[in-house]
Amino acid sequence: MTKREVSAILAKASAEEVAVLAEPIKAKAQIQVLKEPQKTLVMVKVRESIKNSLFYLGEVLATECMVTVNGVKGMSVIAGDQFDKAMNIAVIDGYLNGNASSAEILEQIAVLGASQQQARQHMNRQIRKSKVNFNVMGE
Amino acid sequence: MAYVAVTGGKEAIEQSLKLLELFRESGEDITVSCIKENMRLLVDKIMSEAGFYSEEYAALALKQCEGSVEEAVFLLRAYRSTLPRNYYSSPVDTREMRLIRRISAAFKDIPGGQILGPTYDYSHRLLNFSLLEERPDSINHESEDETLSDLSGDDIYCGRVTDLLRAENLLKEVPEDNTEPFDVTSNLLTFPAPRSARLQTFARSDAGFLGGVAYSSMRGYGAVHPTVSELRCGYVEVCVPYVLDETETLCIGEILVTEVEALVPSHTETADEFDKMTLAGGYGMIFGRNENKAIAMSIADASLETEGNTPSQDQEFVLTHGDSLEMSGFISHLKLPHYVTFQSKLDRVREKEEA
Numbered sequence: 001m002t003k004r005e006v007s008a009i010l011a012k013a014s015a016e017e018v019a020v021l022a023e024p025i026k027a028k029a030q031i032q033v034l035k036e037p038q039k040t041l042v043m044v045k046v047r048e049s050i051k052n053s054l055f056y057l058g059e060v061l062a063t064e065c066m067v068t069v070n071g072v073k074g075m076s077v078i079a080g081d082q083f084d085k086a087m088n089i090a091v092i093d094g095y096l097n098g099n100a101s102s103a104e105i106l107e108q109i110a111v112l113g114a115s116q117q118q119a120r121q122h123m124n125r126q127i128r129k130s131k132v133n134f135n136v137m138g139e
Numbered sequence: 140m141a142y143v144a145v146t147g148g149k150e151a152i153e154q155s156l157k158l159l160e161l162f163r164e165s166g167e168d169i170t171v172s173c174i175k176e177n178m179r180l181l182v183d184k185i186m187s188e189a190g191f192y193s194e195e196y197a198a199l200a201l202k203q204c205e206g207s208v209e210e211a212v213f214l215l216r217a218y219r220s221t222l223p224r225n226y227y228s229s230p231v232d233t234r235e236m237r238l239i240r241r242i243s244a245a246f247k248d249i250p251g252g253q254i255l256g257p258t259y260d261y262s263h264r265l266l267n268f269s270l271l272e273e274r275p276d277s278i279n280h281e282s283e284d285e286t287l288s289d290l291s292g293d294d295i296y297c298g299r300v301t302d303l304l305r306a307e308n309l310l311k312e313v314p315e316d317n318t319e320p321f322d323v324t325s326n327l328l329t330f331p332a333p334r335s336a337r338l339q340t341f342a343r344s345d346a347g348f349l350g351g352v353a354y355s356s357m358r359g360y361g362a363v364h365p366t367v368s369e370l371r372c373g374y375v376e377v378c379v380p381y382v383l384d385e386t387e388t389l390c391i392g393e394i395l396v397t398e399v400e401a402l403v404p405s406h407t408e409t410a411d412e413f414d415k416m417t418l419a420g421g422y423g424m425i426f427g428r429n430e431n432k433a434i435a436m437s438i439a440d441a442s443l444e445t446e447g448n449t450p451s452q453d454q455e456f457v458l459t460h461g462d463s464l465e466m467s468g469f470i471s472h473l474k475l476p477h478y479v480t481f482q483s484k485l486d487r488v489r490e491k492e493e494a
Binding site: 002003008012039049054062073124 | 228295315334342384389390
């Protein structure tokens, strides 16, 4: 999984779900905080489709954090005001950076992603049901 | 009468602030979470006009100021100014939008179909008195709809309608313009303003002002009565560069946005103009669900591409009078003491009377 895929799943997970993944790492690894969780703004850049140019839509409140896990850096930037979650995601990121073959945690993250997808299925079906079926008069 | 410098009012102001708290208090408190969950469109409006996406803080601002939109925008803008901006996102491409609604007024049949999603467009505008008695535990969700099981539960993504028009050469193919956007929050707006400045300004504009500009253009004070090629609402992922490895990006989460592409044929009065007729477009995109604002933005954008003397075609007029904070601040300042300037006006009137 790419960083984008992993971070997307973790960002959408609850703070509790992320804590479950991070706690075993925190229990056995040496964690040093380089940047305490803090609020920041993320300016959203958009490519508009009429002239294919870029503009700034606005800013998203986010929380960022940077740590080392056994001496390897890890970081997080997540939308919202979520200090504990940002710290735990940075720990997971640092652990993944130092353990490229950490299949077990990647598997847990993939399972989390699948459950997020599963949770959206019912709503997606409801939305799909609102698709218009046109009846053309005279045919 | 001589001019007199005055001070005072400290105790009265302190009491006024106490009274504000007294008036805000109610016998039935409402939680921030409750506002966030139940007043979603209002929360979206606040975030859009503040240019600051945080559902929780927008709901908090609304609670703090008794639901006043302009005060809530003021609070968020003020708070936002205390935070560092450490990241700029990668460009968001709405082809990757996870859709909850997507319609086209230009074509009946579009790849992916017309998905109505949640909309008030087809609702009867009749007060629903049963909501007076509604309690969380009294909401009766209908039993599982069996027809749903035949439908896919996958996330919904669709290509853009304008991509089809470009494929047919009906809409001009335009190369990517990667010019770094102008940021109206950090730089003084000068005219003519770059396109990026006007789109950012519109995205933050007061919805009512932008609606008025668009309405005036459609009614004849301007020349834009577009066709909505596509209106889509859904979630887009916001990604930032991963500073520990430049080849990677981090997704910080999803935001809900509404996007509109509106198409306008070029002006044709002569046969020559008719032969050269082309399609042009206007673009609208805003935080949250607010379709009328997004449509109005696309009209205002298209209107600024036309020439004329109407307000909607005057860049300086539309870009400097629509900011919620600036307009409410300027109007509000009239409540401040103007004793000296008013005395000056009185003096002039008296002089005229005596002359």
